[in-house]
Amino acid sequence: MGLFLQLLTRGIITGSLYALLGVSWGIIYNTTRTFHFAHGFIYTFASYSILVFTWMSVPLIPSLLLGLFTATLAGCAVEYFAYLPMRKKSASQLSIFLTAMGIMIAGQSLIHLVFGPDSRPLEGFPEHVISLGTVTFTTVDLFTVLLCWIVIVCLFAFLGHTKAGMMIRAVSSNPEKATFIGIDSRRIFVLVFGIGSLLVGIAAFLSTIDKPATPNIGLGALLISFITVFLGGVGRLGGAVLGGIILGIAESLVIMVLPTEYKMMVIFLILFLVVLIKPEGLLGKKIA
Amino acid sequence: MKSGKLIGLIVVCVFMISISFSFTADAKEFKFGQILAMTGSGSWYGMTMERGTGIAIEEINAAGGVKGYNFSYVVEDHKSGLTTPAQNAFRKLTSIDKVSAILSSFSAPTLSIMSMAEQKKIIVFNGGASSPKLMNIPFLHNTRMLGDEILPFTLKYLWDKGYRTMATIYANQTAPISLNDAGKKYWESLGGKVVSEQMHETGATDFTSEASVIKAKNPDIILCPSTGLDVGYVIKAVRKMGIKAPICGTEHSGDMEKVTGDASEGYLFASEFFDVNSDDPWTKTFVAAFKKKFNEDPDFYAANYYELTYILKELVTRVVDKGGDPYDGSLLEKAIWDNPKFKSIYGGYMKFKENGTCEKPVVLFEIKGGKPMVIKKRSG
Numbered sequence: 083m084g085l086f087l088q089l090l091t092r093g094i095i096t097g098s099l100y101a102l103l104g105v106s107w108g109i110i111y112n113t114t115r116t117f118h119f120a121h122g123f124i125y126t127f128a129s130y131s132i133l134v135f136t137w138m139s140v141p142l143i144p145s146l147l148l149g150l151f152t153a154t155l156a157g158c159a160v161e162y163f164a165y166l167p168m169r170k171k172s173a174s175q176l177s178i179f180l181t182a183m184g185i186m187i188a189g190q191s192l193i194h195l196v197f198g199p200d201s202r203p204l205e206g207f208p209e210h211v212i213s214l215g216t217v218t219f220t221t222v223d224l225f226t227v228l229l230c231w232i233v234i235v236c237l238f239a240f241l242g243h244t245k246a247g248m249m250i251r252a253v254s255s256n257p258e259k260a261t262f263i264g265i266d267s268r269r270i271f272v273l274v275f276g277i278g279s280l281l282v283g284i285a286a287f288l289s290t291i292d293k294p295a296t297p298n299i300g301l302g303a304l305l306i307s308f309i310t311v312f313l314g315g316v317g318r319l320g321g322a323v324l325g326g327i328i329l330g331i332a333e334s335l336v337i338m339v340l341p342t343e344y345k346m347m348v349i350f351l352i353l354f355l356v357v358l359i360k361p362e363g364l365l366g367k368k369i370a
Numbered sequence: 371m372k373s374g375k376l377i378g379l380i381v382v383c384v385f386m387i388s389i390s391f392s393f394t395a396d397a398k399e400f401k402f403g404q405i406l407a408m409t410g411s412g413s414w415y416g417m418t419m420e421r422g423t424g425i426a427i428e429e430i431n432a433a434g435g436v437k438g439y440n441f442s443y444v445v446e447d448h449k450s451g452l453t454t455p456a457q458n459a460f461r462k463l464t465s466i467d468k469v470s471a472i473l474s475s476f477s478a479p480t481l482s483i484m485s486m487a488e489q490k491k492i493i494v495f496n497g498g499a500s501s502p503k504l505m506n507i508p509f510l511h512n513t514r515m516l517g518d519e520i521l522p523f524t525l526k527y528l529w530d531k532g533y534r535t536m537a538t539i540y541a542n543q544t545a546p547i548s549l550n551d552a553g554k555k556y557w558e559s560l561g562g563k564v565v566s567e568q569m570h571e572t573g574a575t576d577f578t579s580e581a582s583v584i585k586a587k588n589p590d591i592i593l594c595p596s597t598g599l600d601v602g603y604v605i606k607a608v609r610k611m612g613i614k615a616p617i618c619g620t621e622h623s624g625d626m627e628k629v630t631g632d633a634s635e636g637y638l639f640a641s642e643f644f645d646v647n648s649d650d651p652w653t654k655t656f657v658a659a660f661k662k663k664f665n666e667d668p669d670f671y672a673a674n675y676y677e678l679t680y681i682l683k684e685l686v687t688r689v690v691d692k693g694g695d696p697y698d699g700s701l702l703e704k705a706i707w708d709n710p711k712f713k714s715i716y717g718g719y720m721k722f723k724e725n726g727t728c729e730k731p732v733v734l735f736e737i738k739g740g741k742p743m744v745i746k747k748r749s750g
Contacts (some may be wrong), residue, residue: 085586088611092578199413201599201628209631211612218585218612293575293603294628298410337579343542343571 084216089334095223097330098230099285103303104310104322105234106281111308112317113254113274117175119182120160121282121307122300123189128153128283129295130193133202142206150283157279158272160185166268186300194297201294204287226288233284234323237277241319250274254317282307309353315366324364328352400439400686400696402471403446403463404675405479406498410450411573412476412598414625415498415671419475420445422672425659426679436683437690443679444469450598451543451572453482464490470699471685473678476597477501477545484510491700495681497674500620501545502552505725509703512727513674513681513720515642517545517595517620518552520732523748524618524640525553525593527734529560533590533616537566539580539604541596549595549620557593565589572600577607585611594619601637602629609633624669627740634737642716643733643744644670650717677715684712 110118132149136142164185168178210221241247252260253270261267285303286295310329314321329349336348356364404423406416423443430441444467446459456479463469464486472487474480475498487494487509494510500517504510536557540546547569554564566587568580581604584592592615594604601619606629608617618638627634646657646667656676660668668676686696688705696702706722714720720728735742 085582088582088585089579092582095578096576194409199409201625203628203631211610213612218610220610293606296411334579334582337568337583341569342577342580343569345574346571 085338086335087215087217089337090331091217091219093331093334094327095219095227095330096334097327098227099288099326100306100310100330101323101326102230102233102281102285102288103307104314104326105237105319106278106285107304107307108311108314108319108322109237109250109274109281110278111311112319113250114161114165114271115175116161116165117179117182117308118160118275118278119179119304120164120185120189121278122304123186124153124157124160124279124300125282125286125303126190126193126295126297126300127156128279128286129204129290129299130197130202131283132287132290133204133295136204136206142204146287149287150280153283153286154276154280157275157282161272161275166271186304190297190300197297199297201296203294204290207291222292226292229284229288233281237281238319246273250277309349312363313353313356315363317367318363318365321363321365328364398435398438398440399442400436400682401442401444401467401469402473402682403444403459403467403469404473405446405448405456405459405463405483406473406475407450407598408445408447410452410598411600412450412623414623415475415598416445416447418624418669418672419473419498419675421660421664422668422675422677423473423679425656425663425672426676426683429659430679430683436686439686439690439696441679441683443473448476448479451476451478453478456480456482457486460486460492464492468697470697471495471682471702473497473675475499476543477504477548478543480504480510481507481544484508487699491698491703493685493699493702493706495678497678498671499545501548503544503548505727507726509699510726511706511722513678513730515730515732516727517549519727520640520642521549521553521595521620522556523732523746524620524638524734525556525560527638527746528591528616528618529557529562534561535563535565535588535590536593537568537584537587537589537591537615538564538593539568539570539577539584539596540594541572541600542569543572543597545597546595550593553593553595570596570600570604572596574600575603577604578610580604581607581611581613584608585613589615591615592617595621597621598623599626599629602626602634605637606630606633622735622737622742627737632740634740637737638734638745639742640732640734640748642670642674642730643747644668644673644716648717652713653715653717656715673715677720680715681712 107121128149131152132145135145135148164181165178212219249265249270252265253267257267310325311322314325333345406419407413408416427441448456460483471493473495477499480496480499484507497513500514502516502518504512538550540550594601601621605617622639685702685705688708689696689701694701710722711719716730722728732748733744734746736745
């Protein structure tokens, strides 16, 4: 029982981060239907931006804010300078996907070239072990869970109770009708890329205070981001949250029955089974 | 039109002349290959190994080369232990760069190229990998002590301290798997018990679930024979779970503390002892040159690849003295057995054994204050 509780706790910690990653990619995909492969690059870019500011002796919190700002700008720039012109020329989804992949690979290589392959830790966040009975976690874990859920709740509040949020939901559910009622979908697209990049920047920060950054951290984050969205259900941001939690807990608990190296296999198996049985995802709506 | 043809002709002539010059230069150059971990979780190893080779090359060429040959190398990346990039690198090095000798690292990449090396008669030296599977392979010579020779030294030390149960966690790679087997067998031969065994994915960064399982088993010690930063992430996760049992392994990469912070304090590993404070004149020269160039002391990986470059120098000298071509790998291989004793950067001489290994001084290190400190020397 002790081991189960410990692994469940680990699953919730990891799942919270996965849920944040999921909503960061989900808000972009649900609204724009762009398979934003470059999201992984934005994740890496955010980590290194925060690190660069700390190397310039800027304190941690201002470094975080500046890093998030630059990551948000980078996300908007990708939409404005790469995807938008392609959509204007009626480029196919495949062309946009290939462009996104190019940005991801080129961006990752550039970071590798500038900063080298070394691991870059983000120092300054206090880490202490906390034990509650048989369950052990750290202050970094606690902070991760709290911040992830605060950010997710804020996002849902923003989408549900602000004019901009409602416009995003309108474009997301029916872009053509949204245009008829005067919503500029292009501006909304840029906005959701900004929001998604801000959220993935927060996830990158939480990850970097725990583990050092390397130029290739983005790919894993990207994989988790879109797996959670497709698992939970495209078009439903709550689905991404559910997908993240399920993945995190499954990844952690699987160790009780299978060797740890099968973690990734289990994740893809879960996705495969869900897509096979319910192609629209756990919370997704059936399209007639 | 005429002037256009004339310009074209000049361009072609210049091109041909430049090519002929480059071929002339290549003829007096001994180029060898290196297949190292230049990217990925073990990139630190590639960086320090290449530094060692680089210093040796600079010294050899500054002294006028070897029998009219200037030394140079081409480095290729096996991406921290992947076999396909290693095999592609081998094909490139042997078919395009035409090398006859390769310095390799990591067990799986090294093993993956050896059948091709034997076929093409390319001599391969390993100064970094430690899997026991690297023994008795034609054309492969190891100047690093292999894991099954040094791991018992660490385990015996812990056994003598009174520890009796062990948990192991190791990467799904050739060396960690074979080292885990060797460690487990040795521990059980002492009378100890292995309470948990977990194989992890190479390059993973979150081992907290695995550490949770270890915690539930409450072992006296933890063995982690993984490589690169994997070891650091394992140590970090184990300490994060509040486990205080001693952790031992077979590797310590210089960038490990970037991952662990002070969690690596007390980590134990045995390895060759490259003494930077040695009185040996050659060691002193190397340490001074390394320090001058990189502003830090060399580790034993840098020392091994520095030493290997000088072993190649000696082999080229022997082959050329006999009127042979140093681009013939079989002649380089044969030259080893003319006299398998070579000057060692560790002081004195080292001797290649017929099973492809060698003997070097071994010590047990413990991380203290973020640095490996010698706590015990192996006698005999």
